[in-house]
Amino acid sequence: MSMHGIREVNFDGLVGLTHNYSGLAHGNVASMSHGGLVSNPKEGALQGLAKMKSLMDAGYAQGVLPPQQRPDLGALRDLGFSGSDREMLARAATQAPQLLRAVCSASSMWTANAGTITPSVDAPDGRMHITPANLQSSFHRYLEPRTTGRVLQAIFRDEQHFAHHPVLPATPAFSDEGAANHTRLCGEYGEPGVHLFVYGRQAFGGGRNEPKRYPARQTLEASQAVARQHGLSDAQTVFAQQHPEAIDAGVFHNDVIAVGNGPVLLYHEMAFLDEERTLNELRAKMSTPLIPVRVPVEAVSMEDAVASYLFNSQLLSNPDGTMTLVVPSECQEREAVWNTIQNFILAGNNPIGEVIVKDVKQSMRNGGGPACLRLRVVLSEAERAALTGRVLLNEALYSDLTAWVNRHYRDRLATDDLADPQLATEVLTALDELTQLLNIGSVYPFQQG
Numbered sequence: 001m002s003m004h005g006i007r008e009v010n011f012d013g014l015v016g017l018t019h020n021y022s023g024l025a026h027g028n029v030a031s032m033s034h035g036g037l038v039s040n041p042k043e044g045a046l047q048g049l050a051k052m053k054s055l056m057d058a059g060y061a062q063g064v065l066p067p068q069q070r071p072d073l074g075a076l077r078d079l080g081f082s083g084s085d086r087e088m089l090a091r092a093a094t095q096a097p098q099l100l101r102a103v104c105s106a107s108s109m110w111t112a113n114a115g116t117i118t119p120s121v122d123a124p125d126g127r128m129h130i131t132p133a134n135l136q137s138s139f140h141r142y143l144e145p146r147t148t149g150r151v152l153q154a155i156f157r158d159e160q161h162f163a164h165h166p167v168l169p170a171t172p173a174f175s176d177e178g179a180a181n182h183t184r185l186c187g188e189y190g191e192p193g194v195h196l197f198v199y200g201r202q203a204f205g206g207g208r209n210e211p212k213r214y215p216a217r218q219t220l221e222a223s224q225a226v227a228r229q230h231g232l233s234d235a236q237t238v239f240a241q242q243h244p245e246a247i248d249a250g251v252f253h254n255d256v257i258a259v260g261n262g263p264v265l266l267y268h269e270m271a272f273l274d275e276e277r278t279l280n281e282l283r284a285k286m287s288t289p290l291i292p293v294r295v296p297v298e299a300v301s302m303e304d305a306v307a308s309y310l311f312n313s314q315l316l317s318n319p320d321g322t323m324t325l326v327v328p329s330e331c332q333e334r335e336a337v338w339n340t341i342q343n344f345i346l347a348g349n350n351p352i353g354e355v356i357v358k359d360v361k362q363s364m365r366n367g368g369g370p371a372c373l374r375l376r377v378v379l380s381e382a383e384r385a386a387l388t389g390r391v392l393l394n395e396a397l398y399s400d401l402t403a404w405v406n407r408h409y410r411d412r413l414a415t416d417d418l419a420d421p422q423l424a425t426e427v428l429t430a431l432d433e434l435t436q437l438l439n440i441g442s443v444y445p446f447q448q449g
């Protein structure tokens with residue numbers, strides 16, 4: 001807890017019923033290499049819930065966000081498929097199997113990409129500001145923001161406390177991937193923060209220093225537009241370019257190579273194109289001393305960083321000023337990474353004093369680690385009280401959600417199963433129940449009109 005009851009709440013995305021391995025994400029090494037594997041949606045959802053539960057038990061504030069309606073039959077209809085749901089699924093499966101896979105992705109589980117949030121303490125009007133990310137860089141994720149916006153508006157409904165902005169134009173110039181490329185650094189949560197926006201390319205007047213192999217997903221123009229929407233000034237923002245070689249090595253978001261919280265920035269030396277300028281600007285703008293924890297390439301190679309997702313850890317602040325790092329179990333399986341955690345990060349002169357290892361393998365195989373699965377929201381006590389719905393985790397909600405998963409989820413899903421009309425029906429039944437369980441009203445297309 002910090003002053004005025006201001007806390008960070010991690011809103012984790014529930015893994016959806018259609019969680020599968022389709023190899024949809026170009027430039028995301030795990031997704032590309034696991035395409036075709038049989039997934040276990042039930043295990044995925046339970047792993048996610050277990051992570052939420054153990055952080056709740058350790059005293060951190062934990063929230064939950066619902067998955068989306070998949071298959072997205074509305075998207076198939078927009079693309080010219082017609083007939084009954086069953087007919088559309090059968091036609092898509094034979095005529096355009098790639099499209100069927102895309103409209104079945106459970107990618108909304110990675111709520112670090114749901115949007116960008118500015119806490120009320122930093123905004124000129126004293127409200128929290130939200131922009132859902134357009135996720136236009138891939139078709140399967142481009143399908144998310146409409147429902148994401150509805151979900152966020154349902155939960156953060158109170159206009160006195162929460163301001164919602166339109167999704168940026170879904171065009172390459174404003175390619176936006178949300179909080180995965182945004183880090184707020186500060187002293188206590190209630191003190192003013194500096195917002196580090198990391199982008200992969202510049203749309204207008206750029207063209208130099210761009211990745212050659214894989215796409216840069218975030219543009220400078222998108223990050224600037226979000227900062228403008230939220231009323232952030234120059235003094236509150238730092239825009240830094242991601243190292244193009246990192247993107248080419250599989251670092252498709254900044255949160256795959258850096259994580260910051262409070263005054264601490266844990267990052268790999270290949271994170272930023274201009275490391276020195278980035279750190280100097282942060283230092284100049286922050287009202288508290290920056291504590292950089294720099295991991296050199298000699299300690300952790302780019303390959304180890306991408307395979308272990310060390311930097312996709314959650315960095316959590318404790319009331320006594322120490323910090324806890326929540327790492328995926330893949331970090332234990334790489335000797336260089338585990339040594340670095342023990343002998344360098346934990347042993348170093350910085351607040352990080354504890355490591356928690358979590359198994360989120362179902363998500364990891366699609367390139368989503370502990371930090372991808374959560375959207376951080378800094379909220380005052382009054383703002384927490386103003387939330388709509390039953391979305392803050394407690395024992396009862398945890399046990400209701402676990403029972404709900406056990407009731408509705410399959411424990412095996414191959415890509416061929418995605419055309420099964422029964423799966424689409426199972427999803428609707430489960431989601432209808434979920435909206436009641438979370439008490440968030442009608443947020444899904446099948447519940448509209």
Ligand code: SUG
Pocket residue numbers: 020021022023024025028031032105107110112113141180252253255256366367368369371372373
């Ligand atoms: O956008 N994977 C996601 C992983 C997102 C991770 N999020 C953060 N780093 N914050 C992506 O690449 C794969 C889906 C598939 O292949 O079926 C996917 O979309």
